[in-house]
Amino acid sequence: MKMKKADDIDHHPEAKHLSARDDYKSYFNNQLQSKKDQEVWALFQKGDEEAFLYIYNQYFYELMDYGIQFSKDIELLKDCIQDLFINIRRKRESLGKISYSIKSYLFKSLKRSVIKRLAKSKNAPYKDYNNTEGFEIQLSTETEIINSQLNAEVKFQLKNSISKLPKKQREAILYYYYEGFTYEEITSIMEFSRIEYARITVSNGVKKLRREMELLKTKLFDIVILLIAYSVFFTA
Amino acid sequence: MLKRSKYKDYNLEEFLNDNFFVEWVINKGTKNSFFWEKWISNHPEKLEVVAKAKAIISSLDYQEKYERNEKDFIEVLENILDNSTASKTSNLNKERRNLGWLKYAAVIIFLMASGILLWFSISSGPQLTMAESQVITTKKTTRGQKMTLILSDGTEVKLNAETKLTYSKGFSTDKREVFLEGEAFFDVSKDSLKPFIIYSGNLSTKVLGTSFNVKAYPDQKQITVAVVTGKVQVIKKQEIENAPNAEYFNLIPNEALVYEKSNEEFKKSKVENINAYIAWKNNHIIFKENTFQEIVGVLERFYDVDFDIRKKISMGEKGLFTGEYDNEHLKNILESLSYAGNFKFEIKKSKVIIN
Incomplete structure (x- = not known):
C-alpha cells in the first residue's frame, strides 16, 4: 500500500489517456520487458499470444522504418511484414532459437522478403537492390550539436561526406550506431563471410567522416550533468 | 579495469x-x-x-522514415490474427484490395473451424451437457475477496469479488464449458480442438485460446466482454432450438462488447484503455467517466464495505468521474472523490457514510 503525504491529498490521481498502442505497451511491459529476447522468443514459440503481441508492438514501426530503405511502397512493406509474422506464427514450433536478438532476426527476414518481392515485381521504384539509394543518413539531433555559424559549415561538409559514402558503409553505420546491432548481427544481415568485414565496413565509413567530425562543436551539457550527478552520489 | x-x-x-x-x-x-x-x-x-x-x-538517423500511422499498425495486426486460423497464405496484396471479401472469408473460416461444435452447444443447451459430466465444482468469492483458479486444462481464471464459477472437474472430450456469475479474467490455454465456452446470463463467450475479461454480475444492467489477446466470439443464447440466425460477435484484442440486458442490445467498441477492464486483477481501480452510483458499486465489492448515502451526489458538472488508483487505501480514494463530488464521508468499520 502506498502512503500519501498530507499535502498532496488534494491532487487527484491523474487518469491516463493512452492510445491502443500504448496500452499494449503498458500492459505487457510489466511481464515481458524485463525478460531477455531468448525468453520472450521461447514463450512465443510455445504459443503465448502475449509474447507475440509484445514482439509485434515492439518492432512494427521499426520494421517499417527499416523496410522503407528498400522500397517506398508502403503497401508492399505492410504485406511483407504481415507475411513475415504469419509465417513465423505458423512455423513457431519448428523455428529454433534466435541466434542474436529478435530484432535482427526480424530485420534479416524482412530484408530478404522485400528484396525477393521487388525482384518479382517489374515496376517497383527500387527494383534493383544493388542501386545506390536507400540508407541515407541524416544528422538529426540539433540539440546536442551547437548551431553556430562555423558549425553550420562543418555540418554541411559532414552531410556532404556522408552522402558520398558507399551504400554498404551507410547501411553498416546505421546498423551499428542507430539500430544498435553487434558486429555479429551486421555480419548476418549483410551476409558478410567474416565478422571482420562488418567491423571494417563501419570503421572505413567513420574514417572518411573523421575530419568533419573533429571540427564539429558540441554541447557538453548532458555529460556535465551526468558528472555532477555522479560526483554527488559517489563522492559524498 | x-x-x-x-x-x-x-x-x-x-x-x-x-x-x-x-x-x-x-x-x-x-x-x-x-x-x-x-x-x-x-x-x-x-x-x-x-x-x-x-x-x-x-x-545519426535514417533520412527516409515511415510516417507512423496507427491504422497500418492495426490493419496488419488484424490480418495476421485473422490469418492464423487459415490454412495457407495467399497473395495478400490481392486480398487487401478486396477487404470486404477478406473479412467475409475470415468469418467463414472461423465458423468452419469451430461452427459445428458451436451449433451443437446452442441447440442442445449447455445445462444438458453439464449434467452429463460427473464432478461439478463451484467456486465462489465473497465481497473484498479474489481467487485464482487453474482448471484441468491449464486455463487460469482469476475471479473478482462476489463471483461464482461452475465447471466440471474434467472437461468433456469436445469442449470446455464453464458458467460465470460475476466478473473474471480468463487466460485460456490453447486447444484448437476443444473450444472454451463461458456461459453468463444470456450470452456465451467462445474462444480457442486467449485472454480476456468477462463482467456479468446478475445485479448489473450490462454484461461486458473485453479482449486482451487472441480472438473471441460472443453468442446470444437462442430461445428456439436451431434458430437460424444466432446473433454473434467476433472480438479481437482491444475490443469490448457491452450487452444491455434490458433491451437485449449489443454495442461493440474499440477500447481505448484495455487496462481499465482488467485493472482489478492487479488491485488497481480505474474509473473512466463513471457515475457516483457505479463507483460505489465498485468500491463496495472491492473493499467489502456498505455505503450509506444520505445526500444526492453528482461527480463534477457532468456527473462523471475519471481516476486511477494503485493499491490505495479506501480512505484516500474517498478523499479524492469527495473533492469532485463535494461531499463529506466517514468510515465506521465496514460502513461508509456519505453526507
Missing part, C-alpha cells in the same frame, strides 16, 4: 570504433554506464571528445 586505461589516449575516431563505448551511448548496457560515468569523472580532460563522440552517435 587496467585494460580500460587505454581510453585516456583515445581520439574521436577510436571512441567511435569502440564497442564498449558505443554500447553505452546507445543505451544498451547499463553495466557500462557505471564504468563510463566513473571514468569521465576521473578524466575530465577527455570530456570534450567523449561528448562529441556521444553527440555524433546519437544524432
Whole structure:
C-alpha cells in the first residue's frame, strides 16, 4: 500500500489517456520487458499470444522504418511484414532459437522478403537492390550539436561526406550506431563471410567522416550533468 | 579495469570504433554506464571528445522514415490474427484490395473451424451437457475477496469479488464449458480442438485460446466482454432450438462488447484503455467517466464495505468521474472523490457514510 503525504491529498490521481498502442505497451511491459529476447522468443514459440503481441508492438514501426530503405511502397512493406509474422506464427514450433536478438532476426527476414518481392515485381521504384539509394543518413539531433555559424559549415561538409559514402558503409553505420546491432548481427544481415568485414565496413565509413567530425562543436551539457550527478552520489 | 586505461589516449575516431563505448551511448548496457560515468569523472580532460563522440552517435538517423500511422499498425495486426486460423497464405496484396471479401472469408473460416461444435452447444443447451459430466465444482468469492483458479486444462481464471464459477472437474472430450456469475479474467490455454465456452446470463463467450475479461454480475444492467489477446466470439443464447440466425460477435484484442440486458442490445467498441477492464486483477481501480452510483458499486465489492448515502451526489458538472488508483487505501480514494463530488464521508468499520 502506498502512503500519501498530507499535502498532496488534494491532487487527484491523474487518469491516463493512452492510445491502443500504448496500452499494449503498458500492459505487457510489466511481464515481458524485463525478460531477455531468448525468453520472450521461447514463450512465443510455445504459443503465448502475449509474447507475440509484445514482439509485434515492439518492432512494427521499426520494421517499417527499416523496410522503407528498400522500397517506398508502403503497401508492399505492410504485406511483407504481415507475411513475415504469419509465417513465423505458423512455423513457431519448428523455428529454433534466435541466434542474436529478435530484432535482427526480424530485420534479416524482412530484408530478404522485400528484396525477393521487388525482384518479382517489374515496376517497383527500387527494383534493383544493388542501386545506390536507400540508407541515407541524416544528422538529426540539433540539440546536442551547437548551431553556430562555423558549425553550420562543418555540418554541411559532414552531410556532404556522408552522402558520398558507399551504400554498404551507410547501411553498416546505421546498423551499428542507430539500430544498435553487434558486429555479429551486421555480419548476418549483410551476409558478410567474416565478422571482420562488418567491423571494417563501419570503421572505413567513420574514417572518411573523421575530419568533419573533429571540427564539429558540441554541447557538453548532458555529460556535465551526468558528472555532477555522479560526483554527488559517489563522492559524498 | 587496467585494460580500460587505454581510453585516456583515445581520439574521436577510436571512441567511435569502440564497442564498449558505443554500447553505452546507445543505451544498451547499463553495466557500462557505471564504468563510463566513473571514468569521465576521473578524466575530465577527455570530456570534450567523449561528448562529441556521444553527440555524433546519437544524432545519426535514417533520412527516409515511415510516417507512423496507427491504422497500418492495426490493419496488419488484424490480418495476421485473422490469418492464423487459415490454412495457407495467399497473395495478400490481392486480398487487401478486396477487404470486404477478406473479412467475409475470415468469418467463414472461423465458423468452419469451430461452427459445428458451436451449433451443437446452442441447440442442445449447455445445462444438458453439464449434467452429463460427473464432478461439478463451484467456486465462489465473497465481497473484498479474489481467487485464482487453474482448471484441468491449464486455463487460469482469476475471479473478482462476489463471483461464482461452475465447471466440471474434467472437461468433456469436445469442449470446455464453464458458467460465470460475476466478473473474471480468463487466460485460456490453447486447444484448437476443444473450444472454451463461458456461459453468463444470456450470452456465451467462445474462444480457442486467449485472454480476456468477462463482467456479468446478475445485479448489473450490462454484461461486458473485453479482449486482451487472441480472438473471441460472443453468442446470444437462442430461445428456439436451431434458430437460424444466432446473433454473434467476433472480438479481437482491444475490443469490448457491452450487452444491455434490458433491451437485449449489443454495442461493440474499440477500447481505448484495455487496462481499465482488467485493472482489478492487479488491485488497481480505474474509473473512466463513471457515475457516483457505479463507483460505489465498485468500491463496495472491492473493499467489502456498505455505503450509506444520505445526500444526492453528482461527480463534477457532468456527473462523471475519471481516476486511477494503485493499491490505495479506501480512505484516500474517498478523499479524492469527495473533492469532485463535494461531499463529506466517514468510515465506521465496514460502513461508509456519505453526507
